[in-house]
Amino acid sequence: MDNSKLEEIVAFLAEYQWIYKNSNTKFVKAGVLDDFPPNWFKSLMNLSHNELNNIPFGMIPDTLDEELKEFLMRISRLSIKVSSKEFPKSSKTMRGVNPKKFQEISNLSRQIHDICREKNIQYLVDLGSGLGYLCQMLYEKFNYRILGIECDEERVKTAEERQEKFFPTSKGSVKFVSHFVTSSSWDFISQELNKVFGIDVKDTSVAVVGLHACGDLTVTALKLFQGTEVIRAAIVMPCCYHKMAIDSQGRPVNFPLSGRLTEAMKGASGIACRPFLRLACQQAVSRWRRMTQEEHRVHGRNMFQRALLDAVVTEDQEIQRVKGGERVDGEDFDGAICGFEIRECRTNALIPWKNEHKSKWRSLCDKYPRGDEISECLTLLQTTIQELCENVILMDRKIYVEETSEAFHCEIMKILDADTSPRCVVLMAMKS
Numbered sequence: 001m002d003n004s005k006l007e008e009i010v011a012f013l014a015e016y017q018w019i020y021k022n023s024n025t026k027f028v029k030a031g032v033l034d035d036f037p038p039n040w041f042k043s044l045m046n047l048s049h050n051e052l053n054n055i056p057f058g059m060i061p062d063t064l065d066e067e068l069k070e071f072l073m074r075i076s077r078l079s080i081k082v083s084s085k086e087f088p089k090s091s092k093t094m095r096g097v098n099p100k101k102f103q104e105i106s107n108l109s110r111q112i113h114d115i116c117r118e119k120n121i122q123y124l125v126d127l128g129s130g131l132g133y134l135c136q137m138l139y140e141k142f143n144y145r146i147l148g149i150e151c152d153e154e155r156v157k158t159a160e161e162r163q164e165k166f167f168p169t170s171k172g173s174v175k176f177v178s179h180f181v182t183s184s185s186w187d188f189i190s191q192e193l194n195k196v197f198g199i200d201v202k203d204t205s206v207a208v209v210g211l212h213a214c215g216d217l218t219v220t221a222l223k224l225f226q227g228t229e230v231i232r233a234a235i236v237m238p239c240c241y242h243k244m245a246i247d248s249q250g251r252p253v254n255f256p257l258s259g260r261l262t263e264a265m266k267g268a269s270g271i272a273c274r275p276f277l278r279l280a281c282q283q284a285v286s287r288w289r290r291m292t293q294e295e296h297r298v299h300g301r302n303m304f305q306r307a308l309l310d311a312v313v314t315e316d317q318e319i320q321r322v323k324g325g326e327r328v329d330g331e332d333f334d335g336a337i338c339g340f341e342i343r344e345c346r347t348n349a350l351i352p353w354k355n356e357h358k359s360k361w362r363s364l365c366d367k368y369p370r371g372d373e374i375s376e377c378l379t380l381l382q383t384t385i386q387e388l389c390e391n392v393i394l395m396d397r398k399i400y401v402e403e404t405s406e407a408f409h410c411e412i413m414k415i416l417d418a419d420t421s422p423r424c425v426v427l428m429a430m431k432s
């Protein structure tokens with residue numbers, strides 16, 4: 001992607017920050033309902049249910065407000081194309097694995113195999129191996145030696161129990177170890193590879209892989225790839241961008257990563273914030289299309305009511321979900337507070353709901369009589385830019401890898417349809 005397109009995307013995201021820069025529990029307090037352009041709202045409310053559901057798919061009704069049309073057309077113009085690959089649907093399953101997870105593991109393992117076969121790689125390191133699903137598939141289908149690294153000791157134990165129960169023959173080829181992987185973990189990894197498979201890593205080629213490598217783990221995989229000669233490929237499916245580390249000024253440590261995006265975002269640093277990362281990994285657009293009118297109504301109302309709760313407490317208090325508590329569907333305050341409690345931020349002390357909260361709630365409801373509908377329109381705008389936000393993060397990672405060396409190449413590819421799995425893209429960094 002050339003720099004001018006990157007700059008245009010950054011300018012667009014900076015101009016429309018009001019759509020995503022507050023979390024969806026804080027937008028009422030932040031005044032987003034006041035910022036929502038009245039003409040956008042009016043013209044959206046005149047659409048049929050079908051027209052509304054099709055907007056995120058690039059269908060722009062003629063009757064829409066002109067500025068809103070321009071906003072939607074810019075999204076289409078700026079969209080980042082990602083190639084996709086189809087895999088045959090497998091009718092098989094794996095013990096203890098649901099069909100969705102099975103398809104994810106199956107497609108990713110085939111993609112890993114396509115690359116590793118070509119690059120003659122026999123040893124794989126699965127970062128964040130969880131319960132070991134991907135490791136077992138890579139062994140069962142393609143006979144790799146795999147070291148699964150997982151920071152949660154309980155999960156390592158469960159992965160070993162599953163191995164004993166379902167895959168006892170894999171014990172010589174699939175090993176699990178507990179360790180928190182960082183970009184300096186190569187010494188640990190190479191010692192483990194030597195210990196469990198008896199190999200001298202200097203004489204071999206390794207790939208790091210990961211399924212739903214959450215938070216910073218995908219970036220860690222790319223950094224290990226960059227800094228370690230014998231790691232010939234990093235093939236990772238990222239997820240949960242909002243779990244990435246945030247610095248003391250509220251900015252993600254690992255976004256932007258590339259020199260080019262960092263440069264393009266100078267002067268627009270507000271884009272890089274946790275709500276942006278959260279939007280990037282929100283439910284993909286396909287779910288919006290299937291929503292009924294009633295589902296939109298309930299979603300808008302719940303989102304508005306949840307944000308109202310945040311707006312009636314003070315800065316040093318926060319709303320928490322009561323463990324096991326159920327919210328009650330309805331329009332009134334007493335129903336809306338069911339399932340939620342107020343805690344003091346500093347001490348976590350419980351604060352009772354009072355009449356003053358109820359009266360603040362009532363005056364906000366009077367101020368925003370159509371708050372629930374505007375909330376759903378805000379969700380629509382977020383839905384239309386979700387893919388762009390995610391692709392900016394992925395593109396930044398690709399550029400970052402390729403900036404390091406001319407011998408490094410990184411591809412982004414969809415290997416599942418978003419209906420099966422909302423996080424369906426794999427990053428593939430390779431050395432030539």
Ligand SMILES: C[S@@+](CC[C@H](N)C(=O)[O-])C[C@H]1O[C@@H](n2cnc3c(N)ncnc32)[C@H](O)[C@@H]1O
Nearest residue numbers: 128129130150151152179180181211212214217
């Ligand atoms: C979303 S889960 C995916 C698990 C597994 N790959 C799967 O798809 O079933 C992410 C896993 O990565 C682990 N994890 C996250 N960061 C890690 C790190 N830096 N080192 C090791 N494990 C990590 C988490 O404990 C969690 O089990």
